[in-house]
Amino acid sequence: MKRTETPLIPRPEGLYCPEGDFHIDPVRPVARALITHGHADHARAGHGAVLATRQTLDIMALRYGADFAGAWQVAEGVTVIGGVRAQFHPAGHVLGSAQIALHTRGGRITVTGDYTRSPNPACAPWEPVPCDILVTEATFALPVFRHPDPTTEIARLLASLKAFPERAHLVGAYALGKAQRVIMLLREAGYDAPIYIHGALQKLCDYHIAEGVALGDLRPATVARGKKGDFAGAIVLAPPSAFAATWAQRFPDPVICFASGWMMVRARARQRGVELPLVISDHVDWPQLTQTITELDPAETWVTHGREEAILRWCALEGRAARPLRLVGYEDEPE
Amino acid sequence: MISAFAHLLERLAFSPQRNAKRAHLAGYFRARPDPERGLALAALTGDLDLRAVTASLLKGLVAERVDAELFALSYDFVGDLAETIALIWPGEGTAREVALADLVAELQETRKADLPARIAARLDQMDPSERYAYLKLATGGLRVGVSARLARQAVADLSGLDLAEIEEIWHGLSPPYSELFAWAEGGAKPVSAARAPFRPVMLATLMDREGLRALAPGEFLAEWKWDGIRVQAVAESGTCRLYSRTGDDISAAFPDVIAAMEFEGAVDGELLVRRGAEVAPFNDLQTRLGRKAVSRKLLDSHPAALRLYDVLIWNGKDQRARPLAERRAVLERFVELLDPNRVDISPLLPFEDWDALAALRADPPEAVIEGVMIKHRASPYLGGRIKGHWFKWKRDPMLVDAVLLYAQRGHGKRSGYYSDFTFGMWDGDQLVPVGKAYFGFTDAELRDLDRFVRNNTVERFGPVRAVAPTRVVEVAFEGLNRSTRHKSGVAMRFPRISRLRDDKPAAEADHLSALLALLPDG
Known part of the structure; x- marks a missing residue:
């Protein structure tokens, strides 16, 4: 690998590519941004120009309005920016999510964004993109994170529903990706009753349906003068932040559930007052992360955000070059 | 089976309400055979006599399999030794059912020198949830928020026995309590073999x-x-x-x-x-x-x-x-x-x-x-x-006027409401937290306090909200002890919010010195 300059530099705005003069997933408004996926901490409004997948651009428009950026372009095939050739590849994380492969003078770089290697029927599966430098997330980069098969987690939700038919089951799930994943898993498990959703999930569920993702019978959980008994025995999905709002007060003695990779750790679940933790993640867990580094075998591994100490230690034990980028502004798993 | 016991521990850990725990326990006792349920009962009441497996033994086992630094980082994040080991232990385990009784007997009978290898072999067989239950059993500290009394209450619930009747004979019984369960399911009352038994108070x-x-x-x-x-x-x-x-x-x-x-x-x-x-x-x-x-x-x-x-x-x-x-x-x-x-x-x-x-x-x-x-x-x-x-x-409760400082959401019927309050009193020009209360108010007052918290949050620490220190409440409590664990140096007994003092500005809330003067040796 020929190295004439540092091809990517961590800056307060986000990861910057001097050769192409653009940022990747910047957390502050910049002139030119390449965006991996539509989660709010990666895709922000107010950039001059945005390059992203069609679905990510659609999601940004849904979130922020049609004027979310000065200009935008759908990433298709290879886009040349300055001297840099950029190509988007599926990341398996959420609808529209991508890894970004860059060909620079400093070598081939793959920026994973957030990704998972577990199958997610809402989006194309992650694919390996060979590179000299792998820029990876490390949200669940501790050897304690070995996420179970999500179908067993959904089975626990259905068992609880059967055990407590008089209680509403409130499932906390992030509006983009997790909510639809939970719904699809429920449908796969044969649950065909109506699923109630918080208003904040409506637009993104509608968008998934428009993109051909079947979600079954969804109904709003925002009945203006609903009686408490109305939701007995029902599954209600909401962004976790809604549990702190008065919204949660309308449900009869609810079972608080939370779908997240963090739910593997009991203290995390208890802190949030979760009664039924559902370990459903859309990030790589420890085995997937280490497998990815091993398989791609990059000359260097750079870690963007998360628990970088552990993966740096693992790289050191494996004799692999690695460095932390210490990017700030990305949430562990946003709400 | 260890898997059923592991499942019970999981349910107990995530059920904050006493009645839910009681129902989970009774359901387990009903579903599981002897001697498993009796051994589980003994584990919960602290009557299971196992050779205590030490933390250092377990750390030694894990050090042979996982890099020390990776383990330390993980332990730091998870915060519980048994849970960290359960999650980090290599391998998926095979779905082979192991009887609780076999595990208990093994822990009791294995020679000390052979114990580490036996425990490691067991951990290899189990999935993370079972490993957690097994390690909690082996180390002796379940800490699942179940008192011995609540566990016995759940046995009484099997056929509506009076808890007092069980407590009267409890000390004459020993694990795995087969005759107790037989009685709780309609059989004959065991004859108390205890010397100097307890009688219901x-x-x-x-x-x-x-x-x-x-x-x-x-x-x-x-x-x-x-x-x-x-x-x-x-x-x-x-x-x-x-x-x-x-x-x-x-x-x-x-x-x-x-x-x-x-x-x-x-x-x-x-x-x-x-x-x-x-x-x-x-x-x-x-x-x-x-x-x-x-x-x-x-x-x-x-x-x-x-x-x-x-x-x-x-x-x-x-x-x-x-x-x-x-x-x-x-x-x-x-x-x-x-x-x-x-x-x-x-x-x-x-x-x-x-x-x-x-x-x-x-x-x-x-x-x-x-x-x-x-x-x-x-x-x-x-x-x-x-x-x-x-x-x-x-005697009449002691009363002080304090200022609300922090609030946290409640559970069950109160989920969605900020119902757990930390309050403070003046120490010079600082408000010092002196206690926590989560009852005493009416439903209408709870809604009022909940609205206040939402509209006056100044900072968030995870699930906890700091509120603007403007709301005065009257706190009633039954007694006061010195405490080195509380910043204020005192701990209240049975504190509750007895009245909302909206007539009082925060500056007129009581001073810590007034509280200290109430100490029995103050």
């Missing part, structure tokens, strides 16, 4: 000035309500035991009292720390509680004593059906024979009418008096809280 109901009007003063005896812990002291055929009112055997922590039990029978009284005639504050007793062994030094500095209220059994004769006045006469005769430094009798209060008793209650001679007890002269000694015989007329 008689409890009083609450009384106030209004309620007393309907009662004739002449039919009642009154005595002080001492602020220690209620105990039953049993000395039968050479065996002496001291029980808490829930039937837990606390003999080991009180050898000084045990040594003074030179009688044959069962008596009811208050356990206190007493130096000569002076009864020490509850805090002093607290230092003696929960110990497996007591140092000579502590026995000298914190001498424990019994103050007797009643007698259940005397020289082999059951006294419980006799009227209180007759039992009292027996008690007065026999207390004369005992060491007065260790055992005395709770004196009767002289009163002509309720006004006279009210005057005594308003001005007790010692700080460690919590109010007065009023007992019908003819009352038999009945286990449980039976109405109409014994009453407690507690």
